[in-house]
Amino acid sequence: MSEPLVTLDRRDDGVALVQLRNGKVNSLSTEVLRQLEVLAGQLTDDPPGAVVVAGNDRIFAAGADISEFAGPDEARAIGARFLSALEAVAAIPRVTIAAVAGPALGGGCELALACDFRLAADTARFGQPEILLGIIPGGGGTQRLARLVGPARAKDLVLSGRQVRADDALAIGLVDEVVPADALLARSLDLAATYARGPLAAQALAKQAIDRGLDTDLATGLRLEQDLFVEVFATDDARIGVASFLENGPGQATFTGR
Known part of the structure; x- marks a missing residue:
């Protein structure tokens, strides 16, 4: 081969x-x-x-x-x-x-x-x-x-x-x-x-929002962003990140990527 x-x-x-x-x-x-x-x-x-x-x-x-x-x-x-x-x-x-x-x-x-x-x-x-x-x-x-x-x-x-x-x-x-x-x-x-090492689920959704948003008009892109904003709150990383911020301040979270 x-x-x-x-x-x-x-x-x-x-x-x-x-x-x-x-x-x-x-x-x-x-x-x-x-x-x-x-x-x-x-x-x-x-x-x-x-x-x-x-x-x-x-x-x-x-x-x-x-x-x-x-x-x-x-x-x-x-x-x-x-x-x-x-x-x-x-x-x-x-x-x-x-x-x-x-x-x-x-x-x-x-x-x-x-x-x-x-x-x-x-x-x-x-x-x-x-x-x-x-x-x-x-x-x-x-x-x-x-x-x-x-x-x-x-x-x-x-x-x-x-x-x-x-x-x-x-x-x-x-x-x-x-x-x-x-x-x-x-x-x-x-x-x-x-x-x-970052919040991989959030990165994926943010990348999707930017890439798909560029292919449409602003109003549609903003609606897409809102949908994905809601979706990201169902991830472990969002829960970890918000809890870490409230307890330790920004930039201290250890994310799981899920």
Whole structure:
């Protein structure tokens, strides 16, 4: 049996590390995307405390496997695979952190965008270079990017195909933190572990409220928030957190994640 192209390591601190392992450039072939979707499904069915998605220490992911490109029929199949895989990553009911070292281009950038947070090494580069091939992004690049950095900046990146370095990506809100390359994975895992010690049920409901709310109008989003606000009070963590606050003040609770 061949080695997996995407691996999953569930750590003792509650963090799940998902790593792309498809050669030197970590191209997102349809098989890589299939394996990623399977693992994302496992992390949804049996959630850890938090998730880190990483490539190797030189590259996050260079994008789709261009050798699979052909005509409209192939594009439809590839686009469907990207959509289902990255939607599965986005749907994981835990904090997800993309640890980006080196290039995150095309589909690689879109994978990072599907995560909740993006930590970048100072060697990282981001871009949607599809336009340079005469095509457009097909894995969420025109949608998630515009929602994150605004339509004008998204159009600049998508229509020019240019790449931005980590410090520029931080300045426009594409990434959340930049660290030295040799500290990236450790910092990402440490941050994930912090979330993994938190009230996981409340985190999942808050993430759902934000993500689903962005897909609708404000009034509908506010009603959704109210429903989930009520739902969270049925969790053990809410009971523990409120009781701890009344007895010991804020920030002292030890949550069970239920």
